[in-house]
Amino acid sequence: MTAGHAGAYEDVNEGVNEGADEDVNEGADELYGRLRAYEGRPAATAGTGKDLVNEPMIRHWCEAMGDTNPAYTGPDAIAPPTMLQAWTMGGLSGHTDRSGPYDELFALLDGAGYTAVVATDCEQEYLRPLRPGDRITFDAVIETVSARKTTKLGTGYFVTTRMDVRAQGAPVGTHRFRILKYRPKYRPAKEKGNAKRPNRAARPDPVVNRDNAGFWEGVAAGRLLIQRCGACADLRFPWLPGCNTCGSPEWETVEASGEGTVFSYVVMHHPPFPAFSESGEGGPYAVALIELAEGVRMVSNVVGVPYDKVRVGMPVRLEFLRTGPEAQLPVFRSSAGGEG
Numbered sequence: 001m002t003a004g005h006a007g008a009y010e011d012v013n014e015g016v017n018e019g020a021d022e023d024v025n026e027g028a029d030e031l032y033g034r035l036r037a038y039e040g041r042p043a044a045t046a047g048t049g050k051d052l053v054n055e056p057m058i059r060h061w062c063e064a065m066g067d068t069n070p071a072y073t074g075p076d077a078i079a080p081p082t083m084l085q086a087w088t089m090g091g092l093s094g095h096t097d098r099s100g101p102y103d104e105l106f107a108l109l110d111g112a113g114y115t116a117v118v119a120t121d122c123e124q125e126y127l128r129p130l131r132p133g134d135r136i137t138f139d140a141v142i143e144t145v146s147a148r149k150t151t152k153l154g155t156g157y158f159v160t161t162r163m164d165v166r167a168q169g170a171p172v173g174t175h176r177f178r179i180l181k182y183r184p185k186y187r188p189a190k191e192k193g194n195a196k197r198p199n200r201a202a203r204p205d206p207v208v209n210r211d212n213a214g215f216w217e218g219v220a221a222g223r224l225l226i227q228r229c230g231a232c233a234d235l236r237f238p239w240l241p242g243c244n245t246c247g248s249p250e251w252e253t254v255e256a257s258g259e260g261t262v263f264s265y266v267v268m269h270h271p272p273f274p275a276f277s278e279s280g281e282g283g284p285y286a287v288a289l290i291e292l293a294e295g296v297r298m299v300s301n302v303v304g305v306p307y308d309k310v311r312v313g314m315p316v317r318l319e320f321l322r323t324g325p326e327a328q329l330p331v332f333r334s335s336a337g338g339e340g
């Protein structure tokens with residue numbers, strides 16, 4: 001049996017393949033010749049599954065997928081066939097047995113400007129069910145590299161990798177995985193939407209829960225509230241149901257004066273997030289850890305200065321940034337010399 005589940009990779013496949021045309025000057029594509037030389041070369045050799053096929057991973061998978069098929073539980077349980085790839089994955093620490101050619105192929109594409117990557121689809125073939133206790137090994141090969149294609153995302157090359165999976169040394173299935181490595185198209189902000197700007201991307205709404213509801217009520221009223229322990233009087237931020245110092249669940253609030261300094265900051269360059277950049281066009285923006293005059297620290301944005309002028313120790317003052325008809329967020333304006 002075979003399963004293709006492009007759906008797992010969002011809708012990019014549709015967007016990618018629609019209107020995919022081979023370049024007319026394909027024959028003159030010198031890079032393609034170099035890329036094709038990688039066909040048949042190993043992407044991973046003698047890989048070993050990090051865990052035996054096991055019941056806890058099967059259960060977690062079924063819960064995440066909402067799959068209640070009885071075949072996956074009980075004494076005769078098999079693993080869901082679509083877990084095939086899961087048994088071969090290296091996790092955050094990765095595999096130490098990666099082979100060079102796949103990395104070389106990527107480096108070649110990166111160097112030629114095809115720096116973006118998107119998974120387009122995968123296909124699996126199953127030869128026999130996997131059961132708890134099976135010991136997984138695998139080899140992967142770079143099966144094909146397509147000629148250069150122009151897609152809606154940009155121009156690039158499809159790379160298909162085939163992984164042969166074995167249990168106790170005998171074949172159990174095949175996993176084919178296809179990516180598009182492409183040159184990202186630059187789209188000027190003007191072309192993206194209306195010429196008028198009020199349409200800038202909206203910031204996501206804060207997630208309000210019972211532990212932080214009081215904080216957001218304060219923000220809605222233009223007040224920045226800090227929790228103070230009812231037992232030991234320690235101040236705390238962000239809001240928590242209990243005191244980290246003494247464990248007491250009793251608390252009250254104090255209103256911050258709004259004075260603070262930049263304790264630390266990072267500048268986000270990627271991925272672009274138009275809602276957070278001051279220009280609204282997705283450029284870099286500074287995320288700062290503000291130390292309030294009261295002594296607690298909070299993550300926020302510094303406004304009124306370019307992202308590359310934010311500095312540790314910079315004095316800032318609270319203000320509220322309107323982000324929607326009824327929404328506002330606490331941000332901090334540089335009070336050093338600005339109109340602040």
Ligand SMILES: [Zn+2]
Binds near residue numbers: 231
């Ligand atoms: Zn306390």
